[in-house]
Amino acid sequence: MVHDFGFIWYIALTDGIVSSILLAAACWLINNNLRYYQPGKGSYINLLMWCLSLAGICTAGCRWIIPYLSISTVYMHFLSQSLTIRFFTDFLAIGWMAMISMLWYSQQDHKQTEKRKSEAEKLARDAELYNLRQQLQPHFLFNSLNSINALIGFKPNEARKMIHQLSDFLRGTLKKDDQLLVPLNDELQHLNLYLDIEKVRFGHRLDTEISCDKHCGEGLLPSMLLQPIVENAIKFGLYDTTEKVTVSIRGEIEGNNLVIMVQNPYDPQTSRPKGTGFGLRGVQRRLYLLFARNDLMETHQNDNIFTTIIKIPQV
């Protein structure tokens, strides 16, 4: 174009190359800037200022750099005459670039947020499914049904009794709202249903001792908190040893706390070295969420006895 105005090719090319490089640098700068910083609704004016000043810098660049490369008075005159138009062309180009990159990056951003959101939803769904499955306890359920299947043949009355126990237990599990605080007595009643079923399955090996006086029976605890602890105790007790197993549950009021201790035998030789299972971690997490304290559950292992102690502050 500059050539058309009657300048020699050398001057035209230098002009063209220098202004293009400057413009490209400005565009790159604004594009990069927008990649990491998306202007909020109110700060578009800032962006405008940016574009203006970049256009200014480009034009000024042309004004100062080109004379170094080619000196011709006619051309200098032409250059200073065309500065305004150069400025506006630069401004338009940079503004255009800014707009495109803004749209592009905000769309990218949007896509990523969507992706993160769907991932988070998937995680939540998985956790919920896991919880549901835990509540159903398929292993416990199918084995109990198998025991009923056996009893039907020769002890139909006991089979019937076990069906009732199992139904009551499942109904109780479904009804429970785990946000609620319930008296220990209620919780023990529900637990007893579970223990009775386990005793039908493992009658020859499983014994339970529950001690809790009238006073501590009225102590409040989050519902279904004791269940995973006792399940854990029974699982460890029954699958870690081959002898008779006594699981004991003791409740006490100590000062302002309801203290519950669950004990089961275990074998330190064959136990998984990890110690606390997933069930117990869940209990600890719940206690933390409810009372914002991490010291409410402890476990001890000695003399082949595994002890879990939980404290529930009473209000």
Added chain:
Amino acid sequence: MKRALVIDDEPLARMVVLEYLQAFSDQIEVMQECNDGFEGLKAIHQHQPDLIFLDVQMPKINGFEMLELVENQPSVIFTTAFDEYAIKAFEAHAIDYLLKPFSKDRFNKAVEKYLAQLPAAKQNKQTEELLEAVSSSPAQHERIVVKTGTKVKIIPVSDVIYLQADDDYVSVFTQEGSYLKNKTMNFFEQTLDPRYFVRVHRSYMVAIQQITRIDPYEKDSHLAILKSGAKIPVSKTGYVKLKQVLGI
């Protein structure tokens, strides 16, 4: 007459099997009922049964771990209530299994299939493949079950110092002594956690936490000195692997 054992830790579950088996009383005789894998091992040794009904989840050692310790494997019909991993393994190896609670019809089918049986050799091969598959399950990574004489020993993997190939067996060395396991070195290389165990030599695998230092030995080879004082040869490729794991 076929000789059978019923191995399950729940008495009522055994009773179902016994009840259903009465229909086959002219073909199958139940020699004994067993409460757990240890009793099962003893009874298998004593009665040399043709068929066992085996529960998977049992105290101390599960059904698979028990089978690993049996030398002449009988035919097995597995019974389990719920064990995703085991069920996948059964299906992959076309082995018959009963999901508790199972119906009489389903049970009869399994037994008839056994009676109309494939050659014993083929069955054994299937069972072996199944055990191989099961022992690479995450639950089995934490311990090694071995037999010493008539006793069963459960070794937590954290107690293992090193492993040494020994003909068709592998010797598992712990503080208390060494135990033979009828598995190959390749098997252990696949199942043990590669962050803690490195195969430093064709015939050796070492728990890296046990290594105190590594000395140059002959041309291209090294010696790993363990806390217990044992000296383990390290081959050229073993040294490369070791350096990778230790990050040096």
